[in-house]
Amino acid sequence: xxxxxxxxxxxxxxxxxxxxxxxxxxxxxxxxxxxxxxxxxxxxxxxxxxxxxxxxxxxxxxxxxxxxxxxxxxxxxxxxxxxxxxxxxxxxxxxxxxxxxxxxxxxxxxxxxxxxxxxxxxxxxxxxxxxxxxxxxxxxxxxxxxxxxxxxxxxxxxxxxxxxxxxxxxxxxxxxxxxxxxxxxxxxxxxxxxxxxxxxxxxxxxxxxxxxxxxxxxxxxxxxxxxxxxxxxxxxxxxxxxxxxxxxxxxxxxxxxxxxxxxxxxxxxxxxxxxxxxxxxxxxxxxxxxxxxxxxxxxxxxxxxxxxxxxxxxxxxxxxxxxxxxxxxxxxxxxxxxxxxxxxxxxxxxxxxxxxxxxxxxxxxxxxxxxxxxxxxxxxxxxxxxxxxxxxxxxxxxxxxxxxxxxxxxxxxxxxxxxxxxxxxxxxxxxxxxxxxxxxxxxxxxxxxxxxx
Numbered sequence: 001x002x003x004x005x006x007x008x009x010x011x012x013x014x015x016x017x018x019x020x021x022x023x024x025x026x027x028x029x030x031x032x033x034x035x036x037x038x039x040x041x042x043x044x045x046x047x048x049x050x051x052x053x054x055x056x057x058x059x060x061x062x063x064x065x066x067x068x069x070x071x072x073x074x075x076x077x078x079x080x081x082x083x084x085x086x087x088x089x090x091x092x093x094x095x096x097x098x099x100x101x102x103x104x105x106x107x108x109x110x111x112x113x114x115x116x117x118x119x120x121x122x123x124x125x126x127x128x129x130x131x132x133x134x135x136x137x138x139x140x141x142x143x144x145x146x147x148x149x150x151x152x153x154x155x156x157x158x159x160x161x162x163x164x165x166x167x168x169x170x171x172x173x174x175x176x177x178x179x180x181x182x183x184x185x186x187x188x189x190x191x192x193x194x195x196x197x198x199x200x201x202x203x204x205x206x207x208x209x210x211x212x213x214x215x216x217x218x219x220x221x222x223x224x225x226x227x228x229x230x231x232x233x234x235x236x237x238x239x240x241x242x243x244x245x246x247x248x249x250x251x252x253x254x255x256x257x258x259x260x261x262x263x264x265x266x267x268x269x270x271x272x273x274x275x276x277x278x279x280x281x282x283x284x285x286x287x288x289x290x291x292x293x294x295x296x297x298x299x300x301x302x303x304x305x306x307x308x309x310x311x312x313x314x315x316x317x318x319x320x321x322x323x324x325x326x327x328x329x330x331x332x333x334x335x336x337x338x339x340x341x342x343x344x345x346x347x348x349x350x351x352x353x354x355x356x357x358x359x360x361x362x363x364x365x366x367x368x369x370x371x372x373x374x375x376x377x378x379x380x381x382x383x384x385x386x387x388x389x390x391x392x393x394x395x396x397x398x399x400x401x402x403x404x405x406x407x408x409x410x411x412x413x414x415x416x417x418x419x420x421x422x423x424x425x426x427x428x429x430x431x432x433x434x435x436x437x438x439x440x441x442x443x444x445x446x447x448x449x450x451x452x453x
Contacts, residue, residue, distance in 0.1 A: 004198055007184065011233065014270060018287070025287035030189040033088035033291075034072055036062040038121045039150050040429060041082055050077065057290075058261045060091040062121070065290065076404050079451075080429040081148050081384055086114045087189060089284045089291030093178060093229040094118040096257055096298055101126040103173040104352070108161060108216055111138030113145030115178055120151035128350040130172075132157040132164060139362055147367065147381040148449075150430075153350045156363035161215040167354050168219045174226070177216050179209045181230040181237050185293020188286060202234045209241045217249060223303035225255065230295045233283075235270035238295040242266075242281055243273040251302040256280040262288040266297070320346075322376040323369070330378075330392055330421045340364055344371045380446045383423060383432045391423035395434065395441065398427065407431060410450040413441040 012019045034054075036043040043062040047054050052070040057063035065088060072078055073085060094115050099105055099122035107116045111133035119129050131146065131154055133139050139158045146154050157164065182205050186193040213228060220226050230237055246252060254277050259265070266281030268274075281297035319341055327334040340347045342364070349365035356364070368382040388394055395417065397404045403413055407424055408431065417436040424434050424441075432449075434441040 003187065003194065007197065014233075014235070014267075018285075021287040022285065026188045029068055030292060031065055031088050031290045032068065032070075033057055033063055033065055033086055033091065034083045035060065035086050035091055035118060036064070036083050037081055037117070037149060038062055039124065040080070046077070046082055050075065057088045057091060059258075059263075060095045063088065063091045076399060076408070076426050077429075079408055079449075080426045080431055081150050082429060084114055084117050084145070084149070086118075087186075087292055089185070089289065089294040090114060090231070091118065092284060092291075092294055093176060093227050093296055094122065096296055097174050097176060097225060097227045099123060099174055104128045104171060105130070106164075106168070106172045106175045106216075106219060107131045108164075108175060108177050108212065109133060109179060110142055110176075111135060112141035113149075115176060116142065116154070117145055117149040117151070119176070120146065120149055120154060123153060125152050127153060127173075128353065129154040130157060130164075130168070131155070132159055132161075134158065134160050143362055144448075146363070147384055150384040150386075152348070152366045152385040154363070155350065155353065155356075155361065155365060157356075158360040158362050161212050163359060165215050165218050167356055167359060170219070170221045171354065172219055172221060173224050175216050175220050175224070177213055177226060177228045179205075179212055179228065179230050179237075179241075181205050181209070181232040182234055183231055184233045185231040185284075185286075185295075189292050202232075202236050205232075205234075206236045206241060209237055210244060213241060213245050214248075217245075217252065217299075217301070220301050222301055224301050226299045226301070228297045228299065231293060232295065233293050235267060238283075238297075239266050239268065239273060239278040239281060240271040242278050242297045242299075243268070243271050245299075246277055252299050253302075254278070254280045255298040255300050257282045257296055257298055264288060266295075319371070322371060322374055326369070326376040326378065326421075331386075331390055332392055333390070335368070339368075341371070345369075346371065346376070378421060378433055380432055380444075380449065383430045386423065386430055388423065388425050388428045388430060391421075391430075393418055393420055393422045393436065394425055395422050395436075396425040396427065404431075405451065407434070407443060407445060408449075408451045410443050410445050410447065412443055414439075415441050417441065 036046045054064035101124040110116045110131040116131040183193040263282045266278040268276040284294040346369045347365040369378045422434045422436045433444040
């Protein structure tokens with residue numbers, strides 16, 4: 001690992017003797033983790049079912065380390081959305097937000113969506129998740145991950161924080177700001193992070209982070225909590241950003257985070273923090289935890305501040321006859337609205353959503369299907385958000401069945417069955433749709449999702 005000289009010089013100065021410990025830790029392989037989708041299966045149950053060895057990650061109940069050499073992304077359970085592959089330290093920010101079902105949560109810098117999937121599982125289909133990224137290309141991965149995960153109460157936006165704040169003033173119970181950063185904590189895991197570091201200065205990152213945090217604060221409701229995180233070691237981007245913010249916002253306080261699991265205190269001595277408040281932030285160092293470098297700071301907003309109310313969008317329930325006909329014919333019980341038809345695309349939108357006119361909304365809710373020639377065609381996102389017992393007609397395969405791979409490759413299946421839309425499942429977990437003709441099953445697994453030869 002060839003590290004930039006200016007980075008080495010700064011870290012030697014900050015860490016003193018510990019610098020050698022960090023370097024030694026970086027000689028080993030990075031740790032690999034997966035996080036269980038508790039919308040679909042419990043963590044202990046998944047651990048019993050998978051063929052690879054899993055060891056608990058101590059700071060997240062549903063997280064596990066898996067060994068080098070294993071390829072869980074190739075297992076059919078991954079296609080069924082039963083887990084997300086994520087660097088272990090990256091699971092810590094959402095774990096520290098203590099999200100409860102029914103809350104309104106914003107993931108402001110969300111792509112590709114790992115932390116948003118974690119939030120969605122915490123919400124358990126209740127409340128609202130607004131997951132946003134201002135990069136149009138990266139939002140595509142964010143949409144895929146949310147749909148693959150089976151999130152049914154998420155809105156995906158492609159906006160700047162400033163434009164979001166016009167709509168969501170004092171709105172959210174919890175906000176995650178996983179800020180764009182210089183990425184020093186990922187040097188071991190991804191050599192590209194070193195090249196990126198040489199292109200983006202710490203100073204520029206800190207200016208951007210302060211701006212993002214300032215805007216995010218206005219979207220948090222009184223009494224709400226905001227978790228600021230980075231994957232860098234730079235004090236300027238970590239303690240410096242938090243100390244600067246607290247110095248400007250008396251309505252916020254920093255909430256102490258755990259000191260277990262090898263987590264270390266923030267370092268007020270590295271920045272201009274005479275009050276020592278940032279010691280209650282936490283640093284995850286690769287030589288102290290089984291994971292990469294991370295910084296976490298939990299902020300709480302004073303509950304006495306007045307809260308302006310945003311106008312609520314209840315949806316425009318028009319031209320839904322084909323949807324209701326589909327639900328009556330194919331589901332065991334109809335989905336509850338409100339529903340929104342945009343062009344030919346049908347969504348179920350979360351309750352209590354403000355009017356988002358003027359924003360770039362990529363997904364205004366759960367994408368459930370398309371109107372084609374006045375007939376409703378269900379989406380892949382609908383399949384992934386359902387449970388097996390939600391569908392009237394299902395086709396279920398075991399792990400050992402060769403038809404699973406054929407389905408995931410998009411092939412037609414030669415199976416008999418009752419005509420109509422069929423929810424294809426791996427065991428009790430939906431994979432996607434097929435349409436039974438009576439003699440064979442026409443495959444509706446999306447081309448962009450299919451396994452390659």
